[in-house]
Amino acid sequence: MEGARPGAGGMRVALGGTDALRIGRGDARILRRADDGAQVLEVPDPRMSSEHARIVRDDASLRIEDDGSTNGTLVNGEAIGSRVLRDGDVLELGQTLFIYRTIEERSTAPARHLDPCAAEPAVPGFATLDPNLARRLERLARVAPSPLSVLLLGETGTGKEVLARALHALSKRPGPFVAVNCGAIPQNLVESHLFGHVRGAFSGAVKDEPGLVRSAQYGTLLLDEIGDLPMSSQAALLRVLQEGEVRPVGSTQTTKVDVRVLAATHMHLEELVERGAFRRDLYARLAGYEFELPPLRERLVDLGLLVAALLAGKVDTSGDVRMHRAAARAMVRYDWPMNVRELEQCLRAASILTDDGMITAEDLPAPVAAALGVIQAPDEALDEREEDLRRELLVRMADARGNVSEVARAMGKARQQVQRWARRFRIDPGAYRTR
Numbered sequence: 001m002e003g004a005r006p007g008a009g010g011m012r013v014a015l016g017g018t019d020a021l022r023i024g025r026g027d028a029r030i031l032r033r034a035d036d037g038a039q040v041l042e043v044p045d046p047r048m049s050s051e052h053a054r055i056v057r058d059d060a061s062l063r064i065e066d067d068g069s070t071n072g073t074l075v076n077g078e079a080i081g082s083r084v085l086r087d088g089d090v091l092e093l094g095q096t097l098f099i100y101r102t103i104e105e106r107s108t109a110p111a112r113h114l115d116p117c118a119a120e121p122a123v124p125g126f127a128t129l130d131p132n133l134a135r136r137l138e139r140l141a142r143v144a145p146s147p148l149s150v151l152l153l154g155e156t157g158t159g160k161e162v163l164a165r166a167l168h169a170l171s172k173r174p175g176p177f178v179a180v181n182c183g184a185i186p187q188n189l190v191e192s193h194l195f196g197h198v199r200g201a202f203s204g205a206v207k208d209e210p211g212l213v214r215s216a217q218y219g220t221l222l223l224d225e226i227g228d229l230p231m232s233s234q235a236a237l238l239r240v241l242q243e244g245e246v247r248p249v250g251s252t253q254t255t256k257v258d259v260r261v262l263a264a265t266h267m268h269l270e271e272l273v274e275r276g277a278f279r280r281d282l283y284a285r286l287a288g289y290e291f292e293l294p295p296l297r298e299r300l301v302d303l304g305l306l307v308a309a310l311l312a313g314k315v316d317t318s319g320d321v322r323m324h325r326a327a328a329r330a331m332v333r334y335d336w337p338m339n340v341r342e343l344e345q346c347l348r349a350a351s352i353l354t355d356d357g358m359i360t361a362e363d364l365p366a367p368v369a370a371a372l373g374v375i376q377a378p379d380e381a382l383d384e385r386e387e388d389l390r391r392e393l394l395v396r397m398a399d400a401r402g403n404v405s406e407v408a409r410a411m412g413k414a415r416q417q418v419q420r421w422a423r424r425f426r427i428d429p430g431a432y433r434t435r
Helices: 131-143 162-171 188-193 212-213 233-245 269-274 280-286 299-314 325-333 339-353 365-373 384-399 404-411 415-424 430-432
Strands: 020-025 030-033 037-045 054-059 062-068 071-076 078-080 082-084 091-095 098-099 150-153 177-181 220-224 260-265 289-292
Touching: 037 212, 062 071, 091 325, 098 299, 098 325, 131 162, 150 162, 162 177, 162 220, 162 260, 177 212, 188 212, 188 233, 269 280, 289 325, 299 325, 299 339, 325 339, 325 365, 325 384, 365 384, 384 404, 384 415, 404 415
Parallel strands: 020 037, 150 260, 150 289, 177 220, 220 260
Antiparallel strands: 020 054, 030 037, 054 062, 062 082, 071 078, 071 091, 091 098
16 A cells, blocks of 8 residues: 555555565556566655665565665564564555555466456456455456346445445346445335335335335346345245245235345345244255455455555545555554444544545544554543644654654654653553554
């Protein structure tokens, strides 16, 4: 993720057959081969030296070495001269962050270099730098034009509805995309909402209503939170999938429908089936093809892509946005329990709070900023002034990598005062030196 250009997205550099990769500042992001055969990655980062660092092969491992850079090379927040890389290491060169991954590929074809700016993703809106996830998405794209039911699994906020809309677009079905949240409909109205009703079917039914299933005729129906569908309505839904017909509430007649059904849930449907809370035959019909979206914490290699996509689309910005290295570091370290939805809200808030287009750690929500160190909550509630001071101390401590004297100089305070604040706010300076 490029702090100087967060809208540039990410890039994958495959190191499998590489003996040396040199990284430094350039006029544009480019991967080229030098005259001596080494690969060279250039990034337009003003805080990066023209020859900043290099990754070299060290027997069976890869090692990163600082190349005499002005601002140093950090691994997991710690300045290094040379270090063997381990899976998950976060490298910080200037304002640019790299994540080193050793990915066990599920294909005999090795991953290649990839700059998503020059390639269309298999599924619209789901670019990824993870080669295994990319191959799974390619297989899903092959399923999209078929009438096969698809069950989308994943935690809340991972983008299941976004993926469902992409599948509808790929299917080329002429009808509309209709999404219904099964958990948001009162249980006594589920069948009426889904399958429609005739006039007089119940109190308040003053006219015929087609229902959501028929509203999706020739298109795609997404049944979100399918695990919340009452047992009493599951048999009627099974009829739609098996027979291609619906019976409105209060009617003795069935109506043929041509609808592609997608379902989504964060629940484990197999467990619901075993407990008798979900019909086994309905589960079998819905799971014609299952696809699980990984949580954001498991696809941090795509953080730069997601940030760029959100800044370009859903997040309203007043101009070019930049990201301070401490803010980028916090975002990479954070676990994102609410996934992409939380990332969107984080960027939305930060872009509003920033004064000059530079997102700092102070502009991030408190839980994200706290990821800069192993921090415990204070013993007692803080007032607004104390909370502002605590947030400033978090940012200063991250920038100084736990050097209390440097923090004291930056804040114009005595070292002892900073130590008292750290104890008061339960901030451990040592956490910033080891991460």
